[in-house]
Amino acid sequence: MSGLISGKKGSRRLLMGNEAIARGALEAGVKVAAGYPGTPSSEIVENLAKVAEAGNLYVEWSTNEKIAMEVAAAASFARLRSICVVKQNGINVASDFLLHLAGSGTRGGMLVIPCDDPGALSSINEGDTRHFARLLEIPLVEPGDFQEAKDMTKWALELSEELQCVIMMRSVTRLSHASGNVTLGDLPVTDVKAEFRHEGFPLDPNEGIITSAPVAFRHSQQQEKLKKATAAFESSPFNTYTGPEKPEVLIVTSSACNLYSREAINILKAEERVGILKLGTTWPLPEKLIENRLQKCDSILVVEEVIPFMEENLKILAQELEPKIGRKIFYGKRDGSIPSVDEMNPDLVIAPLAKLLGIEYQAMSEEYATNAMQKSFFAAPVRDLTFCPGCPHRASFWSINNVLKLDNNRGFVCGDIGCYTMATLPTGFSTLKTLHSMGSGTGVASGFGKLTQFGMNQSVVTVCGDSTFFHSVIPALVNAVHHKSDITLVVLDNSGTAMTGFQSHPGLEVDASGGDAVKLDIESICISMGAVVKKCNPFDFEKTQQLLFELLEIKEGVKVLILEQICALSPEKKAKKNFEMSVDESRCKGESCGCNRLCTRIFRCPGLVWHEESGISRIDEAICAGCGVCSAICPVGAISRKEVAYE
Amino acid sequence: MEILGTKELMEQVRDKGLCVSCGACVEICPYHKSYKGKIALVFDxxxxxxxxxxxxxxxETDRDLLSRTMFGTMDKGEALGQYRSIIAAKAGSKIKSNRFQNGGTVSALFTHALDSGLIDAAVLTGQNDDLPEPMxxxxxxxxASCATTKYMATPTLAAVHKAIRDGRKNLGVAGTACQVKALATIKANPLGKAEQENSIGLSLGLFCTWSLDTRKFSAFLAGETGGEKIVSMDVPPPPAETFKIKTENEEREFPLKEIRKMIPRGCACCPDMTAEWADVSVGAYEGKPGWNTLIIRSEKGEQWVEEAIADDYLVRDEFPRSRLEHLTLGADNKRKKAEEFLTKEKK
Amino acid sequence: MNKSLQFDPYNLIITGVGGQGNVMASRVLGNMFSMNGYTVTIGETFGASQRGGSVMSHLRISSDACYSPQIAKGQAHLIVALEPTEALRVLANYGNQDVKVLCNNRPIYAVGVISGELNYPEQARIHEWIGELSSQCWFLDATDEALKQMRHPIYGNIILLGALAATETIPIAREDFKSIIADSVPADKLDINMKAYDMGMDMIS
Incomplete structure (x- = not known):
């Protein structure tokens, strides 16, 4: 957002949820922000990094989420306000530290902001971080629209400071990556000095040592804080009720589901019949407020995404309150009214609500729906995800696939998170066979590599990106080296955290705000660990495959092949063609035996187009990135490349 | 007989472990590739x-097609295949080298074919590091650099295809039964490929009872010899039941039983000991060291041998009737074993 | 610009393929309404979906309330398609007899089409079907004209915005566009953007 800092109090802007949160952090006087890139969370840190200098902030892309959490906590310990922003996976990574942080308490206000991805629009899981709040015993708040995203950030930071407890503020894709109108508040003029006080009585929360021990003592303090949080939640401006005093159905909801619920009521024209209790503070639940609402309605529809978190907590509460408020019937995930996988939308609220209200609802006339569905089915081609034109991953997996197939002992690749995740798909020749969390490819491979004693003799290859290497591959690699696990790690180094938008990482010379940083060299790190290390350009198939064969031949210990080639979309590279490509149409074998459209059918770079009528492949000039790689795959040499001269 | 595609090739041959790594499918398209004696499909x-x-x-073999192509007649189905004559042969005075497995007949014939221009180039099996490699x-x-028996599967046909792709014609090729069968098929050109016209000039078949899995056997050799250079390998005639390996420093013998464990399944179903689809076939002459058995099959083959003898590349001797019976018996045995294997497979 | 919205909220979907500038177009449009006091909500999908996948932006424009970032099934009032087959995909989920469609003619082939596994329908067929599934529709060669006149396909989106104004489906003012685009592009690019916008306006008659 332009004007994240310059926006004046009272002005109204169209902000993305993540921009609103970033603005809220500025309005709360946050001084330190740390995170690890991950969709849909990245824009919060990104936007703060842009104004770091102007706003006197320290903003960093940390090596991983646990370290980001620790960096943000240090600021809090030094009495500054801080936020740590991650996607849902990041809470898992940071949870060990978080559990201790919950026990030790904090000083300056500190928010943990996970952006969940229900429906996994940009993830390979739809983990629900709300459960961590209950597990860690820390307060959980969730903004219900864009204005709240900004306002709640400030409010929660203040509450965190007051309670001396870290607070989790959870967003979701449909808030983080959606935009709405936000009226800006004031930016404070702060002149805080960072100072860590530790010379006082050890148990003093402001002057003593910061730790979670003695456990029973600190744990009871932590639970006191939760009670105080609950009290504050009772009067929180983010818990609202809209609807008739005694509704037929009470919807209890939070986050983006608040907007879906409102939409559903609006479409069903049921404003007079249904009430919405929108909770901004979702754990611990504000008991009195809920009691008051439950008293007035017996049918409760709980609208939330993924796991029945609120539903279960509400049911516990309703059970306790039953003598006072009577028996309630809950509709939600447990009875199947609301699905417990995938993201929600207005239609998924309309369906159970219409049923409860006895309303007949049809979104589209049957005739129109059938007609439109048929036409869309015939006309709109399935758009499979694909590596971009000129993507180094396509070249890398081409070689990995070739080598493993020729090695011919059912070798496979363990992978993890990054654009290269798509190597499970035809665009990466379906080369990836295991795919889990960041860095897990190397850890899983390390385990596979030790199974020779049980007769396993398949070649084990693992891949990781450059950012992932630093994030969590290093410890897995240490493990594999130490245990002489027979694996080959291929580092797909494309010089940036490409998938999430080229954020910096420890292998680069810049930091989040564009300042100087120390570059760590992946090759030297691997060598120092004792691995056999080779390096080359993945666009050179022959060399890449030769090195990979050589490494696979070494039957004990860890081998590393670093494939270095910058991402085709990177700002430095974008739109710059190294080669002009052309197809010699007289030589192209097209669909005949001896080729069978290798380039368009298998290699499948979007820059190559199969021309049905003439039975040959062609280059789409507008899409081709000019990497030159396809000239090496054509079995008859029909694709040629001409170097582009730049001044 | 219907010619199918890669999918069926995989189902009927490779997935069943029947591939003999001859290389007939390699270097004609980007999908089948050979690496260290094994052939893989890299993409569907x-x-x-x-x-x-x-x-x-x-x-499945179209025997009549092959027979018409090679010999101009219908298939007769005899144990030794069709032939015009069988002789004993060895290298003649024009051939200097003495590093021959037996009589040096193969080297002599190819030296003559190249010298005389009967063929434009030859594809023979040489050595690269510890693995046999077609050259x-x-x-x-x-x-001469390609003399001596390798006992390992070699993708000879891959080199043939590559040479054809590079525009070569009239090639002379030495290969085992499976390989010369593929050569005969290429010559028959069932798909009418322009590049295959006149691509194969002469084919020389090598007697073969089995060949060994290249990866298993090269690993075995590396383990047993500790990397020492191997000078020659030999299976002495029955009833020895041994396998001899001679390195620069020593000669060692292994029980044939152990070696046979490395025979790929694909060899077990081969009924053809004497390489029946070649122009000429060459093998050992049991009981006459330093000589080869030479089966002259096609008219072209006959002309080749006659010229080689006339020009002193090759020396001939009589092949007695008793040896013919012995040879037929051996060929019959192999055929029966293959039939047994296939019957078992079907069950 | 005193005309009010035909519906409140007005539900507009901008659809296209990753990399076409969908997000930028929805931001510009959203900001134009936001600056006039409307409450705007935009729901977008991006991230992995940009790698060749379909990308949709849902715009909700209202005089008073913030609506869901996802439009309910069958509730679209207007669809702006940067890619023609994407219009049909959206119609299948959000269309209705009264919906209007503004459509760019330039196809973007899916990787399945490139690889020859899938077919891409003929333009006449697409036009016919979109016509059948909408109450009113406009087709224009926005990308082709942009390539011809501005030498960059991205101006196709601006041409479409200009055309959108000319359809008079929603109240859009040229001055509003100018002030928003001036905020988001370098000063020397303002004229070419205005030229594209005006070209778009002229293409609807």
Whole structure:
């Protein structure tokens, strides 16, 4: 957002949820922000990094989420306000530290902001971080629209400071990556000095040592804080009720589901019949407020995404309150009214609500729906995800696939998170066979590599990106080296955290705000660990495959092949063609035996187009990135490349 | 007989472990590739009919087609295949080298073929590091480097295809039964490929009872010899039941039983000991050290041998009737074993 | 610009393929309404979906309330398609007899089409079907004209915005566009953007 800092109090802007949160952090006087890139969370840190200098902030892309959490906590310990922003996976990574942080308490206000991805629009899981709040015993708040995203950030930071407890503020894709109108508040003029006080009585929360021990003592303090949080939640401006005093159905909801619920009521024209209790503070639940609402309605529809978190907590509460408020019937995930996988939308609220209200609802006339569905089915081609034109991953997996197939002992690749995740798909020749969390490819491979004693003799290859290497591959690699696990790690180094938008990482010379940083060299790190290390350009198939064969031949210990080639979309590279490509149409074998459209059918770079009528492949000039790689795959040499001269 | 595609080739041959790594499917398309004695499909191909299926010696054989192509007649189904004559032969005075497995007949014939211009180039099996490798030979003086038996599967046909792709014609090729069968098929050109016209000039078949899995056997050799250079390998005539390996420093013997464990399944279903689809076939002459058995099959083969003898590249001797019976018996045995194997497979 | 919205909220979907500038177009449009006091909500999908996948932006424009970032099934009032087959995909989920469609003619082939596994329908067929599934529709060669006149396909989106104004489906003012685009592009690019906008306006008659 332009004007994240310059926006004046009272002005109204169209902000993305993540921009609103970033603005809220500025309005709360946050001084330190740390995170690890991950969709849909990245824009919060990104936007703060842009104004770091102007706003006197320290903003960093940390090596991983646990370290980001620790960096943000240090600021809090030094009495500054801080936020740590991650996607849902990041809470898992940071949870060990978080559990201790919950026990030790904090000083300056500190928010943990996970952006969940229900429906996994940009993830390979739809983990629900709300459960961590209950597990860690820390307060959980969730903004219900864009204005709240900004306002709640400030409010929660203040509450965190007051309670001396870290607070989790959870967003979701449909808030983080959606935009709405936000009226800006004031930016404070702060002149805080960072100072860590530790010379006082050890148990003093402001002057003593910061730790979670003695456990029973600190744990009871932590639970006191939760009670105080609950009290504050009772009067929180983010818990609202809209609807008739005694509704037929009470919807209890939070986050983006608040907007879906409102939409559903609006479409069903049921404003007079249904009430919405929108909770901004979702754990611990504000008991009195809920009691008051439950008293007035017996049918409760709980609208939330993924796991029945609120539903279960509400049911516990309703059970306790039953003598006072009577028996309630809950509709939600447990009875199947609301699905417990995938993201929600207005239609998924309309369906159970219409049923409860006895309303007949049809979104589209049957005739129109059938007609439109048929036409869309015939006309709109399935758009499979694909590596971009000129993507180094396509070249890398081409070689990995070739080598493993020729090695011919059912070798496979363990992978993890990054654009290269798509190597499970035809665009990466379906080369990836295991795919889990960041860095897990190397850890899983390390385990596979030790199974020779049980007769396993398949070649084990693992891949990781450059950012992932630093994030969590290093410890897995240490493990594999130490245990002489027979694996080959291929580092797909494309010089940036490409998938999430080229954020910096420890292998680069810049930091989040564009300042100087120390570059760590992946090759030297691997060598120092004792691995056999080779390096080359993945666009050179022959060399890449030769090195990979050589490494696979070494039957004990860890081998590393670093494939270095910058991402085709990177700002430095974008739109710059190294080669002009052309197809010699007289030589192209097209669909005949001896080729069978290798380039368009298998290699499948979007820059190559199969021309049905003439039975040959062609280059789409507008899409081709000019990497030159396809000239090496054509079995008859029909694709040629001409170097582009730049001044 | 229907020529199918890659999918069927995989189902009928490779997935069943019947591939003999002859290389007939390699270097004609980007899908089948050979590496260290094994052939792999690197990407799926859904095309049909395909050259890979057509040339593969392990798919169903159109014996009449091959017979018409090689000998101009219908198939007769004899144990030794069709032949015009059988003689004993060895290298003649024109051949200097003495590093021959037996009588040096193969080297002699190819040296002559290249010298005389009967063929434009030859594809023979040489050595690269510890693995056998097919080589394109253009000069007669390089033939000697390919002498001696390798006992390992070699993708000879891959080198043939590559040479054809590079525009070569009239090639002379030495190969085992499976390989010359593929050569005969290429010559028959069932898919009518322009590049295959006149691609194969002469084919020389090598007697073969089995060949060994290249990866298993090279690993065995490396383990047993500790990396020492191997000078020669030999299976002495029955009843020895041994396998001899001679390195620069020593000669060792292994029980044939152990070696046979490394025979790929694909060899077990081969009924052809004497390489029946070649122009000429060459093997050991049991009981006459330093001599070869030479089966002259086609008219072209006969002309080749006669010229080689006339020009002192080759020396001939009589092949007695008793030896013929012995040879037929051996060939019959192999055929029966293959039939047994296939019957078992079907169950 | 005193005309009010035909519906409140007005539900507009901008659809296209990753990399076409969908997000930028929805931001510009959203900001134009936001600056006039409307409450705007935009729901977007991006991230992995940009790698060749379909990308949709849902715009909700209202005089008073913030609506869901996802439009309910069958509730679209207007669809702006940067890619023609994407219009049909959206119609299948959000269309209705009264919906209007503004459509760019330039196809973007899916990787399945490139690889020859899938077919891409003929333009006449697409036009016919979109016509059948909408109450009113406009087709224009926005990308082609942009390539011809501005030498960059991205101006196709601006041409479409200009055309959108000319359809008079929603109240859009040229001055509003100018002030928003001036905020988001370098000063020397303002004229070419205005030229594209005006070209778009002229293409609807």
């Amino acid at each position: 191909c859904d095309m049909t009919p395909c050259q890979c299926y057509a040339y593969c010696p392990q798919t 394109l030979i253009e000069n007669a003086c390089d033939v």
